[in-house]
Amino acid sequence: MIFFKTAKQFIRMQQNNSLDKLKIGEIVKIHSIQTSDIPAKFYELGFYPGSVIEIKHKAPFDGPICVNILENNSLIAVRVSEAKLIITEII
Amino acid sequence: MKNQNIVLVGNPNVGKTSLFNRLTKLNQKVGNYPGITVEKREGSLNANGKTYHIIDLPGTYTLFPNSLDEEIVFKILSEKENKHYPDLAIVVAEPASINRSVILYQQIRELGVPAVFVINMMDELGSKGIQIDFDQLEFYLKTKVYKTNARSGKGLDKLIADLELIPPPFFSTFNINNVYWDAMEEAKKVFPLATEYLTWQYLAQEEVSHLDNDKKQALEKIRTKYNLNISEMQKAESLARHDTVNKAMEAIIIKSQNKNLNTTSKIDRLLLHPVLGYIIFYGLLFLIFQAIFSWSGPFMDWIDNSFATLTAYLANIIPEGPLASLFIEGIVAGIGGIVIFIPQIVILFLFISLMEESGYMSRVVFLMDRWLKPFGLNGKSVIPLMSGAACAIPAVMAARNIENPKERLLTMLVTPFMTCSARLPIYIVIIGLIIPDQSFFGINLQGITLFLLYLLGIFGALGSALILNKIIKSVRSSYLIFELPTYKFPDWKNVLTNVWDKASGFLFEAGKIILMISIVLWVLGNFGPTRDFYNAENIVVENNPTLPEEELSQVVASYQLEHSFLGYIGMGIEPLVRPLGYDWKMGIGLIASFAAREVFVGTMAVVYSLGGDIDIEDDGQKRTLLTRMNAEINNNTGKPAYNFASGISLLLFYAFAMQCMATIGVVRKETGSWKWTLIQTLFMTGLAYVAALIAYQILK
Numbered sequence: 020m021i022f023f024k025t026a027k028q029f030i031r032m033q034q035n036n037s038l039d040k041l042k043i044g045e046i047v048k049i050h051s052i053q054t055s056d057i058p059a060k061f062y063e064l065g066f067y068p069g070s071v072i073e074i075k076h077k078a079p080f081d082g083p084i085c086v087n088i089l090e091n092n093s094l095i096a097v098r099v100s101e102a103k104l105i106i107t108e109i110i
Numbered sequence: 111m112k113n114q115n116i117v118l119v120g121n122p123n124v125g126k127t128s129l130f131n132r133l134t135k136l137n138q139k140v141g142n143y144p145g146i147t148v149e150k151r152e153g154s155l156n157a158n159g160k161t162y163h164i165i166d167l168p169g170t171y172t173l174f175p176n177s178l179d180e181e182i183v184f185k186i187l188s189e190k191e192n193k194h195y196p197d198l199a200i201v202v203a204e205p206a207s208i209n210r211s212v213i214l215y216q217q218i219r220e221l222g223v224p225a226v227f228v229i230n231m232m233d234e235l236g237s238k239g240i241q242i243d244f245d246q247l248e249f250y251l252k253t254k255v256y257k258t259n260a261r262s263g264k265g266l267d268k269l270i271a272d273l274e275l276i277p278p279p280f281f282s283t284f285n286i287n288n289v290y291w292d293a294m295e296e297a298k299k300v301f302p303l304a305t306e307y308l309t310w311q312y313l314a315q316e317e318v319s320h321l322d323n324d325k326k327q328a329l330e331k332i333r334t335k336y337n338l339n340i341s342e343m344q345k346a347e348s349l350a351r352h353d354t355v356n357k358a359m360e361a362i363i364i365k366s367q368n369k370n371l372n373t374t375s376k377i378d379r380l381l382l383h384p385v386l387g388y389i390i391f392y393g394l395l396f397l398i399f400q401a402i403f404s405w406s407g408p409f410m411d412w413i414d415n416s417f418a419t420l421t422a423y424l425a426n427i428i429p430e431g432p433l434a435s436l437f438i439e440g441i442v443a444g445i446g447g448i449v450i451f452i453p454q455i456v457i458l459f460l461f462i463s464l465m466e467e468s469g470y471m472s473r474v475v476f477l478m479d480r481w482l483k484p485f486g487l488n489g490k491s492v493i494p495l496m497s498g499a500a501c502a503i504p505a506v507m508a509a510r511n512i513e514n515p516k517e518r519l520l521t522m523l524v525t526p527f528m529t530c531s532a533r534l535p536i537y538i539v540i541i542g543l544i545i546p547d548q549s550f551f552g553i554n555l556q557g558i559t560l561f562l563l564y565l566l567g568i569f570g571a572l573g574s575a576l577i578l579n580k581i582i583k584s585v586r587s588s589y590l591i592f593e594l595p596t597y598k599f600p601d602w603k604n605v606l607t608n609v610w611d612k613a614s615g616f617l618f619e620a621g622k623i624i625l626m627i628s629i630v631l632w633v634l635g636n637f638g639p640t641r642d643f644y645n646a647e648n649i650v651v652e653n654n655p656t657l658p659e660e661e662l663s664q665v666v667a668s669y670q671l672e673h674s675f676l677g678y679i680g681m682g683i684e685p686l687v688r689p690l691g692y693d694w695k696m697g698i699g700l701i702a703s704f705a706a707r708e709v710f711v712g713t714m715a716v717v718y719s720l721g722g723d724i725d726i727e728d729d730g731q732k733r734t735l736l737t738r739m740n741a742e743i744n745n746n747t748g749k750p751a752y753n754f755a756s757g758i759s760l761l762l763f764y765a766f767a768m769q770c771m772a773t774i775g776v777v778r779k780e781t782g783s784w785k786w787t788l789i790q791t792l793f794m795t796g797l798a799y800v801a802a803l804i805a806y807q808i809l810k
Contacts, residue, residue, distance in 0.1 A: 059344030060591055063172045063210075067349055075375070079384040082480030083489070085594060090356065091207040092238070092368045094378075094594035096476050098483070101589055 038074075038102035039084060046073045046089075047107035054104050064088070064095050066105060115163050115194060116155075116273065117186060119218060120202035121210055122169030123469070123595035125230040127151075128260035129202055130166035131603045133270070138166075140611045149510070149611075150182075157270045165194055171210060173217045173311060174344045177513040185320050187223055188308055198273065199225040205232070205240045206368065206596075209359050213351045215251060219280040220307035225253060226277060228269065232257045239366035246362045253277040261601055282307060283354060287346050293336040300328045314343035374469075374596040381473050391477055395496065398461045402454050402500050402531065409453035417446035436632060444628030447706065448621040451501060454531050456613050458500040462493065462508070463608040467600035472592055479590060485572045486579025488512060488590050491521040495571060498528030499564075502773045504612055506780055514588050522780055523790045524575045526773050527766065529567035532707040536764050537563055539711055542736050544757030566765050574793065631702055631709070634675040642673040668718065676701065684746075690763065690799070691756030691806040693744045703769050710764075711735075718742065747810075755809035759802040767798035 035050055049070045052061070065072070065088030075094060076085040085096040097105075118133075120126045130138070134153030151166040167186060168179035175181040186194050199218050203211030208229065218225050229242070248255045254272060258265035284307065286294075297313045298306065312318055312329055321329075332338070381387050421438050428434040465471040471493065479489030487495075490512045497505035505525045512518040529537075537560055545556050642649065646669045650662065657665060671677050680698035687697050695714075702713040718738045742751040752760075768774065768791040778787040 055339060055342055057341075058176065058589060058591075059174055059341055059348055060171070060176050062345045062348035062352075063174075063213075064591055064593065066591075067345075067352060070352075076378060076382045076476070078382070078476055078480055080480055083476050083590065085378075085382070085476060087371070091210055092365070092371055093207050093210075094371075094374070094596075096472075096590075096592055096594060098479065098590050101591070 035106050035108050038086070038097075038105040038107055039081075039099045041074045041107065043074050043077060046071065046110065048072075048110045050106045050108040052105055057101060057104060061097070061101070061105075065091060065093065066095070066097070071110065072107075114160075115165075115196045116198050116200060117165045117167050117194070117196040118200050118202055119167050119183065119187070119214065119225075120169060121171050121204075121207060121214065122593065124169075124202050124204040124207075124211070125260045125601075126169060126202045127166060127604050128601045129200075129228070129230055129258065129266075130164065131601075131607060132260050132263055132266055134164055136603070136607065138607075140615070155270070158274055162273060163194075165196075170214070172214060172344075172348070173221070174315060178510065181319065184311070184315075184318075187218060187221055188311065189320050196223055198277075199223045200228055200269075201225050202228045202230050204230055205235045205242070206238050206370075208242070208363060209352075209355050212251065212355050212359065213348075216283060216351065216355075217307070217311075219253075220282050220284060220305060221311070222305045222308065224277045226256065226269075226272070227251050227253055228256045228258055230258050230260050232259045232265065233262070234370060237369045238371075239368050241364040241366075243362045250358055250362060252280050284347065285350060285354075286310065287350070290336075290338075290343065290346070293332055293338055296332050296335075297329065300325060300332075310343075310347075313338070314340055314347070316340055370596045377597050378473070378594075381470070382476060387473075387477055391474060398458070398496070401457050401461070406453035406457055410450055413446070413450050413453070417442070417449070421446075432636070435636060436629070439636075440629045440632035441625065444625045444632075445621070447628060447708065448617060448625065451531070452613055452617065454500050455504060455616050456609055458497055459504065459609045459612040460605065462497065463605045464600050466608075467598070467605055469595040469597045472594045475590075475592060476594065483588075485575040486517065486520050486582075487524075487575055488514065488517045488588070490590075490592075491517065494521050494525045495528055495568075498525040498530060498571070499567075501530050501532070501616075502526040502528065502770065503616055503776050506773065506776045507612075507615075509780065516582055517588060519582065519781060519786065520575050520578055522777055523578055523786065523793075524571040526768060526770070526777075526790070526794065527567055527570035527574060529564045529765070530707075530770075532770065533563075533764055535708055535711045536703075537761065539714075539732075539735065539739070540752070540757050540760050540764075542732070543739055543752040544754050563761060563765055566762075570766055570797075574797070578793075631676070634679070635671060635702075636674065638670070638674040639678065640673060643670055646670040646673065671698070688746055689806070690802045691744075691747075691753075691759045691810060693746055693751055695742075696751065696756075696760070700763070700769075703764075704771065706771065707764060707769050714739065755806050758809055759806035762805050763798045763802040765798070766794055766801055768794035 036047075037053075041047060049066060049068050049072065051068050052066070057066075061067075071089045072086040073089060074084065075087050076096075078084075081099045083096045083098050084102050085094055087094055118126050118130055130151065130153065133155050135155075136153075137155075138151060138153030140149055140151050149168070153164050153166075155162045155164055165186070167183045170180045170183045172180075173184050173187065175184050186192055187196065187199065189195060201211060201215040201218060203215075211227075215225060215227055227247075235242070244255055244257070254275065254277065256265060256269045256272075258269060260266070290310075293313065294306070294310060297309050298304075301309045301312065304312070312321065312325075313332065317326065318329075333340070381390060421442055424438050424442060425434075428438065462471075465474070474492050475489035477489075478492045482488060482491050491509070494505045494508045497508050502525055505528070506522050509518050509521045509525070512521060541556050541559050545559050548555055550558075637643065646666050647662075650657070650666050650669050654665070676698055677694075679701050681694040683697045683701065684692075684694040687693075687700065692700070695718075699710045699713045703710040715735055718735070739752050740750065743749070744751040744756070774787060774791060777790060778784060781787060
């Protein structure tokens with residue numbers, strides 16, 4: 020049983036992508052944020068663990084990524100550099 | 111009197127400003143908070159037999175400040191001694207993001223400020239697919255909840271009539287992680303009179319500027335002792351609140367499909383398209399430029415003519431003398447020189463506020479951030495840089511909403527490189543002198559030169575940003591997070607008040623400085639250290655006895671300028687400008703244009719005895735000036751003063767040099783530092799000098 024549990028965790032880990040890797044239209048849940056350097060403003064605008072988001076737009080050449088924070092139905096954009104630190108999980 | 115001071119607080123894009131305009135019936139004024147350059151919008155409302163003082167606080171998502179604007183929100187809501195400390199806060203929300211506003215509301219209540227809750231944009235409730243149980247919401251918030259539509263004015267009467275009511279007490283809903291309890295206990299001893307939540311805010315903020323040093327140090331000691339991480343504390347609060355509020359709201363707000371977001375998505379698919387999005391943006395930029403240059407033309411001509419008529423009229427009715435001359439040529443002409451920029455500033459801010467009001471501006475930030483980041487700027491720098499193409503003064507002011515201090519500073523430092531409209535007359539005159547009016551493969555050479563000069567301004571700005579980015583140390587790490595609001599039709603009242611605020615701000619604030627400089631310049635140009643200046647007429651007549659009457663006065667004026675303080679300064683700096691290919695007469699023009707670039711053309715006209723009122727738009731007058739300047743010989747080289755080499759050198763000098771006292775004044779005000787203002791002035795002027803020197807030495 021313990022093995023099974025870890026295997027399941029293992030599979031889940033594989034599905035955890037950072038925000039910048041996702042494609043437009045994907046709906047995911049924020050799993051964790053990898054650094055404490057991210058300002059609290061990210062949390063306040065809806066980038067906190069547990070929040071459900073949809074990728075809406077991506078500016079070309081690794082420009083900002085715009086997501087819909089489903090809880091508020093608000094469009095928030097962040098840079099790729101910060102998106103890399105936001106880990107998401109498939110729901 | 112109770113409920114005298116009222117503040118409006120809310121997230122950005124909830125229609126707070128529209129509500130403010132409605133409540134005050136535009137009976138408002140815009141100024142600055144003392145000591146900092148955050149726009150302060152205050153107004154008054156006469157109702158219930160008294161006058162309320164209302165402040166529209168800058169939009170914020172939370173009480174933890176991320177920018178200067180947000181610092182002022184916390185200061186006003188927390189500083190009891192502040193004369194604006196509110197008796198009542200009106201927390202403004204919009205249907206889609208009520209949760210976020212509830213968090214802000216709770217924070218405000220827990221600081222100890224009584225508050226009511228307003229749900230604005232009630233007309234969008236249906237299209238956003240939202241149902242709200244208002245009784246439940248009132249119960250949960252322990253205050254009145256008002257439904258308004260600030261655009262139509264619906265629901266406002268009820269809100270106004272209830273302003274005298276005092277909201278019932280509010281007890282905290284916020285449970286903080288026990289790791290912070292000990293630290294809080296200690297902090298409470300430092301602030302025995304503050305609410306617990308206010309103490310927590312003090313503890314969890316980087317620096318609360320309005321606290322005295324003892325308190326700041328005491329807080330810092332506690333933070334060190336308990337190894338507190340401010341960002342972690344703020345996040346802990348955010349998480350705790352999100353959690354409780356989201357749970358509570360599930361029962362109060364029912365959401366189905368948001369149709370507004372669908373419309374916004376459709377528009378965004380076009381406006382944020384990787385290719386089309388940029389084409390549309392550049393098209394819009396082109397339109398704005400076109401508007402600034404061509405639409406403003408007739409208005410500027412009209413202002414110019416009116417002032418010319420006014421000066422002529424005044425010259426007729428006021429008896430001649432130095433005071434009359436000061437009044438007419440110094441003050442009235444000085445005011446004319448300020449007012450002439452109003453049409454361009456109005457058009458620019460009309461576009462900017464339309465872009466902001468409609469929600470397009472954040473799309474521009476989205477599209478441009480990638481391209482500005484490498485230069486140490488951020489997407490929000492687009493607005494100042496764009497505005498800089500009209501006038502650096504409002505442009506530098508537009509940098510206020512950039513959160514990161516370094517990026518804001520960089521933006522303000524490089525914005526004056528952009529080709530502002532004051533450079534245009536000089537460019538036109540000099541290009542007219544040195545570039546042939548011919549076509550090359552169907553492209554007009556003069557036109558392409560002008561275009562290249564605009565590009566040079568952009569390169570100057572971005573290039574220096576690149577250099578300064580390496581030099582300036584960053585206090586905070588760079589990040590960018592911003593909301594893209596749903597598209598809306600602009601509220602005309604907001605647009606017009608914004609344009610009026612910006613135009614009048616320029617007129618009165620920058621106007622003061624420009625006027626002062628014009629007067630100083632007038633004094634320097636109208637007085638001289640020697641008797642040559644005052645006996646100019648006799649000397650000229652003696653030397654040229656045959657001179658016809660009408661030419662005489664102009665030659666006298668020219669002779670006077672030569673022997674005025676300004677003339678001597680011009681001669682004084684000649685050794686400095688000789689390597690750039692200029693003579694002392696051009697030196698006078700340079701000195702004069704340190705006040706404002708556009709002074710150059712007028713000054714050169716006086717130097718070349720044509721009378722000061724040269725209208726560069728008038729072809730005949732322009733040709734006279736050009737002919738005269740073409741014939742001018744540089745005494746140092748014996749060659750024409752305006753040859754290709756010295757002309758290019760002049761163009762480069764004007765492209766780069768910081769020659770605008772008003773901009774210097776605004777930068778000083780906005781950066782709050784003479785150091786950066788001086789660095790900027792020296793950097794720009796130094797760069798101008800080196801560029802002009804190299805160009806002249808190569809081309810001569």
